[in-house]
Amino acid sequence: MTERFTGSFTQQEPIPEAGIDAALAVLRHGRLHRYNTAAGEISETALLEQEFAATVGSRYCLAVASGGYAMTTALRALGVKPGDRVLSNAFTLAPVPGAIAAVGAEPVFVGVTEDLTIDLDDLAAKAGRAEVLLLSHMRGHICDMDALMALCNAVGIRVIEDCAHTMGAAWNGVPSGRFGAVGCYSCQTYKHVNSGEGGFLVTDDADLAARAVMLSGSYMLYERHLAAPPREAFEQIRYETPNISGRMDNLRAAILRPQVADLAAQCARWNDRYRRLEAGLRDTPGMRLTHRPQAETIVGSSIQFLLLDWAPEDVRAVIARCAARGVELKWFGAAEPVGFTSRYDSWRYAPASSMPASDRILAGVVDMRVPLTFSLEDCDLIARIIRAEVSAVYQGQTAAAE
Numbered sequence: 001m002t003e004r005f006t007g008s009f010t011q012q013e014p015i016p017e018a019g020i021d022a023a024l025a026v027l028r029h030g031r032l033h034r035y036n037t038a039a040g041e042i043s044e045t046a047l048l049e050q051e052f053a054a055t056v057g058s059r060y061c062l063a064v065a066s067g068g069y070a071m072t073t074a075l076r077a078l079g080v081k082p083g084d085r086v087l088s089n090a091f092t093l094a095p096v097p098g099a100i101a102a103v104g105a106e107p108v109f110v111g112v113t114e115d116l117t118i119d120l121d122d123l124a125a126k127a128g129r130a131e132v133l134l135l136s137h138m139r140g141h142i143c144d145m146d147a148l149m150a151l152c153n154a155v156g157i158r159v160i161e162d163c164a165h166t167m168g169a170a171w172n173g174v175p176s177g178r179f180g181a182v183g184c185y186s187c188q189t190y191k192h193v194n195s196g197e198g199g200f201l202v203t204d205d206a207d208l209a210a211r212a213v214m215l216s217g218s219y220m221l222y223e224r225h226l227a228a229p230p231r232e233a234f235e236q237i238r239y240e241t242p243n244i245s246g247r248m249d250n251l252r253a254a255i256l257r258p259q260v261a262d263l264a265a266q267c268a269r270w271n272d273r274y275r276r277l278e279a280g281l282r283d284t285p286g287m288r289l290t291h292r293p294q295a296e297t298i299v300g301s302s303i304q305f306l307l308l309d310w311a312p313e314d315v316r317a318v319i320a321r322c323a324a325r326g327v328e329l330k331w332f333g334a335a336e337p338v339g340f341t342s343r344y345d346s347w348r349y350a351p352a353s354s355m356p357a358s359d360r361i362l363a364g365v366v367d368m369r370v371p372l373t374f375s376l377e378d379c380d381l382i383a384r385i386i387r388a389e390v391s392a393v394y395q396g397q398t399a400a401a402e
């Protein structure tokens, strides 16, 4: 009998009861705007920022409307202006080059390695072209951050980390988002905490934090924050920083606080699932699993493998055969952007010179989400299905080539 998987790849877990209760309390008192507080009250948003800062060990934290907003705010706070160039990953998702375009700047794409991290040699080669790197830890893959920071520090490049897929992850014990000048996170439904939409920006730099608070639309009420710098930091910049509203609200903050408190436990559950899938897929003929270095503390909320140098029709056959058995894979390398685009040449508003070594890798990237609603047995079953279908197509392919 052919096994089939019948679960959903897009179904996340419900909001924890504590979050539902807290959300109802906010709805009942009606003070949803973060600066709308009763006498002596501290807003859910201010508390959330304080708690998230403590979680990642940052001095400052600002909660905002989305991960994309966190990135544009970080770019603006760092002084990126229209016409500037910003280095970024060729392998990422649309909100990343979109954030660069939103401030009128132009991305300079940096290549990808077979382990799906930024190519440090290509970064070194392009380092002279921009003063800021928007580094995307795409699909949770963290490059050698010590080497990256040494390179960027040596040439004066400031780093913004896009941690949409690495909330809870670390490199050599240092949380993702704590290497660069600013770390940005997303609280969108498909990320590691879920408030529908939302984001965080963290930094240790008082000037950047103050600018970000002003940019987000603080109406000069920055003293109601618990994880913002003291008023001195605002003295000058309050006159020169525009209000580009993108605040977090108390309803979302109420939903998020128990999830932030639970983050480490949830990450461990993701990793249990990831390791089961990885074990089930290991040594599948024709497939290359990405290597996860010892220094990397992962959050396995998705898994990727490479079908390197496969003909496009064979990759398509694997995707179709798995889909027929209920396993939803995404081919990030498809020439036409569908759903989630992740090829730098799909973003035609940004000029891109060709990168053959990266193109070869991107053409073979297959991705699968791992929602926590999957059981460990589900993961075993999914791995068996993928293994069987990749092997079947690979053997057909090999036979045809002989």
Ligand SMILES: *Cc1c(COP(=O)(O)O)cnc(C)c1O
Residues within 6 Å of the ligand: 066, 067, 068, 069, 092, 093, 095, 096, 136, 138, 139, 162, 164, 165, 185, 186, 187, 188, 198, 199
């Ligand atoms: C989701 C995501 C973001 C942030 O997205 P929002 O939807 O704006 O919260 C940033 N980078 C990557 C790689 C993402 O997948």
